[in-house]
Amino acid sequence: MRVWLPERISTYAPAIDRLFYIVLAITGTAFVLVQGTLLYFLVRYRGGAGRRATYTHGNTLVEIIWTAVPAAILIVLAFYSQRVWSYVRGTPPATDLQVQILAEQFAWNIRYAGPDGRFDTSDDITTINQLHLPVDEPVLLHLKSKDVIHSFFVPQFRVKQDAVPGITTRLWVQVTKAGTYDIACAELCGLGHYRMRGFLTAEPRDTFAQWLQAAELEQHPPPAPEPTAGEPGAESAPTSASAPSAPAPESQPASPTPQELLHP
Amino acid sequence: MSTATQALPFWRKYLFATDHKVIGIQFLFTSLVMLLVGGLLAMLIRWQLGWPGQPLGFMEKIAPAGMPGGVMVPEFYNMLFTMHGSIMIFFAIIPLLVGVFGNYLIPLKIGAGDMAFPRLNMISFWLVPPAIAIVCTGFFLEGGAAASGWTAYAPLSTILGPGQVCWIVGVIVLGTSSIMGGLNYITTVINLRAPGLSFFRLPLSIWALFITAIITVMATPVLASALILLLCDSTLGTSFFLPAGLIIDGVAQAHSGGQVLLWQHLFWFYSHPAVYIMILPAMGIASEILPVFARKPLFGYHSMVYAIMGIAVLGFLVWAHHMFASGMNPTLGTSFMLSTMVIAVPSAIKTFNWLGTLWRGAIRLTTPMLHALAFVSMFVIGGLTGIFIAATPVDLYLHDTYFIVGHLHYVLFGGSLFGIFAGITFWFPKMFGRMLNETLGKLHFTLTFLGFNAVMFPMFILGIAGMPRRIYDYRQYTHLAHVGEMNQFMSVAAFLLGLAQLLFIANFFWSLFRGRKAGDNPWQATTLEWATSSPPPHGNFTTPPTVYRGPYEYSVPGRAQDWWPQNVPS
Ligand SMILES: [Cu+2]
Ligand SMILES: [Cu+2]
Numbered sequence: 001m002r003v004w005l006p007e008r009i010s011t012y013a014p015a016i017d018r019l020f021y022i023v024l025a026i027t028g029t030a031f032v033l034v035q036g037t038l039l040y041f042l043v044r045y046r047g048g049a050g051r052r053a054t055y056t057h058g059n060t061l062v063e064i065i066w067t068a069v070p071a072a073i074l075i076v077l078a079f080y081s082q083r084v085w086s087y088v089r090g091t092p093p094a095t096d097l098q099v100q101i102l103a104e105q106f107a108w109n110i111r112y113a114g115p116d117g118r119f120d121t122s123d124d125i126t127t128i129n130q131l132h133l134p135v136d137e138p139v140l141l142h143l144k145s146k147d148v149i150h151s152f153f154v155p156q157f158r159v160k161q162d163a164v165p166g167i168t169t170r171l172w173v174q175v176t177k178a179g180t181y182d183i184a185c186a187e188l189c190g191l192g193h194y195r196m197r198g199f200l201t202a203e204p205r206d207t208f209a210q211w212l213q214a215a216e217l218e219q220h221p222p223p224a225p226e227p228t229a230g231e232p233g234a235e236s237a238p239t240s241a242s243a244p245s246a247p248a249p250e251s252q253p254a255s256p257t258p259q260e261l262l263h264p
Numbered sequence: 265m266s267t268a269t270q271a272l273p274f275w276r277k278y279l280f281a282t283d284h285k286v287i288g289i290q291f292l293f294t295s296l297v298m299l300l301v302g303g304l305l306a307m308l309i310r311w312q313l314g315w316p317g318q319p320l321g322f323m324e325k326i327a328p329a330g331m332p333g334g335v336m337v338p339e340f341y342n343m344l345f346t347m348h349g350s351i352m353i354f355f356a357i358i359p360l361l362v363g364v365f366g367n368y369l370i371p372l373k374i375g376a377g378d379m380a381f382p383r384l385n386m387i388s389f390w391l392v393p394p395a396i397a398i399v400c401t402g403f404f405l406e407g408g409a410a411a412s413g414w415t416a417y418a419p420l421s422t423i424l425g426p427g428q429v430c431w432i433v434g435v436i437v438l439g440t441s442s443i444m445g446g447l448n449y450i451t452t453v454i455n456l457r458a459p460g461l462s463f464f465r466l467p468l469s470i471w472a473l474f475i476t477a478i479i480t481v482m483a484t485p486v487l488a489s490a491l492i493l494l495l496c497d498s499t500l501g502t503s504f505f506l507p508a509g510l511i512i513d514g515v516a517q518a519h520s521g522g523q524v525l526l527w528q529h530l531f532w533f534y535s536h537p538a539v540y541i542m543i544l545p546a547m548g549i550a551s552e553i554l555p556v557f558a559r560k561p562l563f564g565y566h567s568m569v570y571a572i573m574g575i576a577v578l579g580f581l582v583w584a585h586h587m588f589a590s591g592m593n594p595t596l597g598t599s600f601m602l603s604t605m606v607i608a609v610p611s612a613i614k615t616f617n618w619l620g621t622l623w624r625g626a627i628r629l630t631t632p633m634l635h636a637l638a639f640v641s642m643f644v645i646g647g648l649t650g651i652f653i654a655a656t657p658v659d660l661y662l663h664d665t666y667f668i669v670g671h672l673h674y675v676l677f678g679g680s681l682f683g684i685f686a687g688i689t690f691w692f693p694k695m696f697g698r699m700l701n702e703t704l705g706k707l708h709f710t711l712t713f714l715g716f717n718a719v720m721f722p723m724f725i726l727g728i729a730g731m732p733r734r735i736y737d738y739r740q741y742t743h744l745a746h747v748g749e750m751n752q753f754m755s756v757a758a759f760l761l762g763l764a765q766l767l768f769i770a771n772f773f774w775s776l777f778r779g780r781k782a783g784d785n786p787w788q789a790t791t792l793e794w795a796t797s798s799p800p801p802h803g804n805f806t807t808p809p810t811v812y813r814g815p816y817e818y819s820v821p822g823r824a825q826d827w828w829p830q831n832v833p834s
Contacts, residue, residue, distance in 0.1 A: 166507025
């Protein structure tokens with residue numbers, strides 16, 4: 001397998017790759033020209049017996065040209081990059097599917113809003129390190145962190161976004177290809193940084209819906225058909241919201257903190 | 265004057281010296297030792313990356329906690345790259361470029377007897393060993409050395425224990441030393457130039473060191489204040505960088521009101537200009553050496569000076585290009601992308617002027633010249649790869665991958681360190697009165713050049729393949745399952761690169777005692793330091809020089825000699 005760009009599975013990945021190859025072409029050309037000239041001069045103007053260098057302090061016209069040409073190329077490149085940048089980081093496309101990702105040392109707590117469409121309510125569906133996304137549909141990810149900075153990185157998306165404590169950062173993505181991929185943490189977050197690995201499952205719309213429904217049933221089973229007499233509270237208690245925050249964070253979905261309760 | 269100094273006891277002459285030359289040489293030995301230490305840490309990093317989890321038997325005795333049974337633990341790996349970066353940047357490259365060449369060259373090249381404030385100069389050196397000691401003490405404390413990267417991003421840097429606190433304190437002490445040195449250089453260059461030495465007759469190395477000193481004095485206080493706030497956050501329970509609601513290790517923290525990204529803004533406000541602190545003096549050294557060995561005036565002297573100024577000004581306007589993925593407003597991303605693209609222009613101008621200097625020269629490939637040419641060639645790669653990550657969308661992918669590691673090593677090793685080797689081999693005869701051995705020097709150069717490229721170039725490829733930096737063990741990721749062999753190749757190259765440095769050490773010490781006598785002007789150069797003896801006496805010049813012309817009058821038509829010293833009357 002070649003060590004090069006991994007496959008691309010997001011709608012904006014082709015635009016980012018195109019920009020990458022444009023920069024590669026420009027810098028590759030400059031590289032060959034400069035290093036070639038350097039080598040040629042070293043061979044051609046090697047000092048020897050009786051050879052004397054040409055006495056010159058410069059040439060204004062040449063200097064203006066080699067200032068203007070790179071400046072023009074770089075400005076054009078900046079404007080082209082800006083178009084891709086506003087596509088990726090500008091207003092996200094309208095979407096119904098939003099996922100909250102709460103990073104912590106050293107896991108990704110994934111949270112789907114559930115039937116009420118709101119995060120941090122009792123009907124939320126949560127997983128640890130397992131992010132399921134439908135393909136061909138824009139998704140808005142809300143990234144938060146409990147402790148230190150982490151960075152959500154799926155190489156096949158071609159983007160990463162830091163999860164910063166105290167703020168919610170957003171990243172939209174539309175996956176184009178079903179499959180399973182790795183989520184890496186790209187910002188040093190402590191001794192377990194290297195193993196802060198998550199799993200992305202991209203699947204067709206209906207498979208995703210089935211998975212979500214199954215997860216919902218498992219986490220919020222409907223009230224038992226025959227309520228036993230005398231048992232108080234037929235409503236199922238919100239399991240995650242009432243749990244204290246202290247026990248082992250890896251074994252249990254993240255409990256909401258005061259700051260998380262602020263809705264995105 | 266010189267007899268008076270010889271009467272001084274050893275400890276006054278070499279330990280608490282106020283002579284800028286002695287201080288320069290003190291900086292040289294201190295920072296070369298730290299270069300060696302930083303390099304050894306890199307060898308351990310490469311061991312882990314080449315053969316993750318394989319035991320390295322002898323390390324058990326040296327670092328029983330970090331490598332029990334010789335097998336590295338993740339915490340220790342984090343300490344290694346943190347300390348490698350910190351030592352190389354703060355205790356090797358900056359002191360080598362600014363401390364050594366600034367101190368040694370500024371008075372000599374401007375025809376002055378010493379610095380404007382010799383005692384301040386002495387203090388600025390004597391703050392460095394304590395700074396080093398404080399930062400490195402971390403290795404011997406409970407919990408080990410700093411482990412949050414050389415960037416010390418909060419909140420991680422506030423929760424790591426005593427080693428990290430040592431790091432913060434040590435860097436504050438070093439910053440104080442830099443500010444003192446910078447003030448001294450600025451005052452000296454403005455006030456102590458020899459008669460006739462106008463600003464536009466200054467050698468480029470002095471221009472570079474002068475502007476670097478201005479950057480240092482403007483940027484370092486920002487880092488120092490940010491570090492003091494970080495110190496308060498980690499020891500006094502303040503919340504400058506810590507927001508409400510943090511839960512660390514399952515324990516809710518009492519902080520509130522801090523901003524995590526504020527640290528990054530303050531840190532990079534210093535640390536991007538610091539990149540230029542680490543490259544401008546090397547550019548100055550290259551601009552100094554290329555004319556000497558091309559026997560030709562520097563091409564485009566004035567545009568070289570304006571390019572340095574342009575870099576210095578723009579260098580303060582690009583800091584947030586390190587934060588494109590941080591969650592800051594995307595509009596800020598746009599403006600920092602533009603300024604970052606623009607700052608590439610002065611670097612391009614300098615590269616073309618260096619090529620112009622070689623054009624129709626009479627090139628002598630001495631060891632210093634080879635290092636200076638390698639500087640140009642490698643700096644070009646460092647600069648060009650910067651364009652990838654200046655383009656914000658590409659940076660979203662390449663940020664925090666090995667592409668960045670490759671880019672920064674092409675700038676700081678390929679650029680700064682080859683500039684340093686060029687400078688040391690060029691001015692060694694002036695400093696110690698003896699020539700370095702050319703054969704050993706060329707062998708060292710060749711192996712370093714090949715080894716460096718073999719280690720660092722594959723980093724770009726790894727970054728393009730999506731390998732994150734600061735990763736203790738990359739093998740679990742499916743997209744990195746096949747990069748092991750490339751990492752092994754890089755590690756072998758790194759060990760050879762490390763071994764090649766023994767040649768430099770051997771050459772340095774052998775030549776120090778046995779090298780051929782240098783004479784005043786072994787390279788037939790024009791600037792003022794070559795107009796006095798090697799090494800120069802205390803006070804530098806027996807008669808204060810007067811300057812009659814620019815610094816690079818080589819191969820002037822109609823003159824028998826192909827060099828025309830600045831101090832020789834027409
Ligand atoms: Cu993380
Ligand atoms: Cu920068």
